[in-house]
Amino acid sequence: MSQMATRIVRELHDEPHLEGRRLTVQFIKVQVEDRGLEPRTVADRHDLDVADVYRALTYYHDHPDEMRTVERERREAIAAHEELTTDPDAVRK
Template sequence: MTITSDEEVLGGEPRIEGTRIAVRHVAGKVIDAGHPPAYVADQLDCSLASVYEALSYYYDNPEEMRAADRANAAAFERVRDSSIKPKEPIS
């Protein structure tokens, strides 16, 4: 197990090798949502060791994780701004 990055997968965001599970997703489920690591491992169908490795990477690389959060937020805004919007109601 290891954490890897590849521009071809998840836009280069750090992830658990051999999966599309981003470190940021694991951290969000454990830290932000308060789920136990064993529960997260079960839900993501990965090993408990992978969850702990992702958490370790998250804490060891705070600047990279903040940059990933900013990039994700910017991508979300671009998609939201370009999405089809409902027509204005006729008054």
């Protein structure tokens, strides 16, 4: 991947992601910090500069309130989806 700096933006999703990619800051954080993958491994698997991985991690930790909101909204969306798919009457509500 080129050495151009990738910005963190919110243009394609309702959450921060790498500009021009569908990879969210949250996804990268989970891969590195929760799953224990090396930043270089995440970069290689997703055709990124390792600097992009660190940029996403930095963004995550520099914006804790925003990231907590993103995580809460994601949990709520998943719960709503699960309710619709497990409760046939939920569609009628």
